[in-house]
Amino acid sequence: KTIPIQLGDQSYLVNIGHHALEKLTSYLQSNPPSKLCIISDETVSSLHMDTLLKAIPDSIPRCQFITPNGEKAKSMDVYRDVLTYVIGERLDRSALFIAFGGGAVGDLTGFCAATYIRGVPFIQVPTTLLAHDSSVGGKTGINHPLGKNLIGAFHHPKAVFYHLPFLQTLPKREWRSGFAEIIKASLISKQPFFDELQRTVRDDYDINIENVVRPLVQGIETKKRIVEMDERERGLRAYLNFGHTLGHALENELGYGKITHGEAVLIGIVYALRLSQLFYNLAISEKQFKEWVERIGFDLTIIRKAAPVRLLNRMKNDKKTKMGKCNFVLLEKIGQPILKEIDDETILQTLATFISDIG
Numbered sequence: 001k002t003i004p005i006q007l008g009d010q011s012y013l014v015n016i017g018h019h020a021l022e023k024l025t026s027y028l029q030s031n032p033p034s035k036l037c038i039i040s041d042e043t044v045s046s047l048h049m050d051t052l053l054k055a056i057p058d059s060i061p062r063c064q065f066i067t068p069n070g071e072k073a074k075s076m077d078v079y080r081d082v083l084t085y086v087i088g089e090r091l092d093r094s095a096l097f098i099a100f101g102g103g104a105v106g107d108l109t110g111f112c113a114a115t116y117i118r119g120v121p122f123i124q125v126p127t128t129l130l131a132h133d134s135s136v137g138g139k140t141g142i143n144h145p146l147g148k149n150l151i152g153a154f155h156h157p158k159a160v161f162y163h164l165p166f167l168q169t170l171p172k173r174e175w176r177s178g179f180a181e182i183i184k185a186s187l188i189s190k191q192p193f194f195d196e197l198q199r200t201v202r203d204d205y206d207i208n209i210e211n212v213v214r215p216l217v218q219g220i221e222t223k224k225r226i227v228e229m230d231e232r233e234r235g236l237r238a239y240l241n242f243g244h245t246l247g248h249a250l251e252n253e254l255g256y257g258k259i260t261h262g263e264a265v266l267i268g269i270v271y272a273l274r275l276s277q278l279f280y281n282l283a284i285s286e287k288q289f290k291e292w293v294e295r296i297g298f299d300l301t302i303i304r305k306a307a308p309v310r311l312l313n314r315m316k317n318d319k320k321t322k323m324g325k326c327n328f329v330l331l332e333k334i335g336q337p338i339l340k341e342i343d344d345e346t347i348l349q350t351l352a353t354f355i356s357d358i359g
């Protein structure tokens with residue numbers, strides 16, 4: 001399956017399938033770079049680098065840089081090391097970066113490509129389920145010690161190659177993390193997408209490639225629609241942050257090793273559903289929703305480790321917060337997101353009951 005992302009002269013194709021690497025080969029044959037630099041993390045490169053290298057035409061010079069796993073790849077130190085490496089490799093403007101890994105490697109590679117000699121092209125070869133979200137949309141970046149994603153740039157890939165067999169080695173927890181973003185996409189997209197998700201994935205065991213391909217495609221299509229309408233996040237694109245206001249706060253509060261991005265976002269979603277019921281009488285059963293995600297294996301009780309006041313302060317320091325006011329994406333209906341400013345008092349109260357109701 002191929003999904004075009006239409007952004008004028010920045011348009012590109014997202015190729016998804018069991019043989020997406022064949023598309024990569026023909027892409028490189030018709031657009032040969034002067035040299036390519038693969039950036040990948042330790043786990044992904046040890047599992048899958050050989051497969052990727054086989055898909056690259058012999059005639060193309062290549063080099064590779066291996067980062068630490070996961071979020072550690074998005075540090076200022078690793079960023080500097082990558083640049084030092086590619087300067088040494090004499091990469092020029094006709095070179096090509098390949099992001100080979102999950103969202104972390106994708107964000108780092110995209111940012112290196114955006115900033116090295118004022119920009120070189122890059123492509124994404126995502127290896128996690130979550131990367132269906134991060135590989136599309138052109139947001140790239142790294143973390144600052146004071147906060148996640150504080151340094152970044154918009155830089156779209158030239159193409160995305162989602163080779164599904166790579167997902168086979170993904171640990172259960174990472175499947176789940178990616179699935180949370182698919183749940184998010186369904187809730188801001190439309191009721192039938194959400195219904196189908198609940199029908200096909202009923203418990204932990206159901207999260208596998210076969211069941212997830214269709215939702216994955218629907219998730220990318222949701223992101224595509226929103227990004228095409230609002231490339232630079234001036235309005236609509238904020239809807240993609242559904243569940244992320246509290247999610248990010250929780251992720252920062254507990255620390256990256258303790259909770260995955262998706263796990264944090266999922267808890268943020270449950271809270272946003274509660275606020276949506278409160279403000280817009282959203283017709284959804286929180287109880288049923290919680291039972292469903294718990295069957296899939298999400299642990300909601302981890303939020304008990306965080307105090308409401310600390311979460312509130314983190315939300316107020318979020319880069320998306322305007323003048324200290326917290327904005328939440330809520331739902332009037334499934335598929336009808338809306339931005340709502342909520343005062344501190346209400347947040348503290350609802351958070352306290354939310355946390356005590358969990359588990």
Ligand code: NAD
Binds near residue numbers: 042070127129
């Ligand atoms: P990740 O890149 O940290 O990968 C998670 C873990 O899975 C890592 O340890 C990695 O080594 C391992 N892994 C990756 N692929 C594997 C495979 N095929 N088999 C076995 N192990 C594998 O995490 P992620 O969840 O993909 O991405 C999270 C990051 O994405 C966060 O930094 C988040 O900020 C970012 N993100 C960016 C955007 C965006 O629009 N740019 C959107 C959402 C998330």
Ligand code: ZN
Binds near residue numbers: 133181244261265
């Ligand atoms: Zn996210």
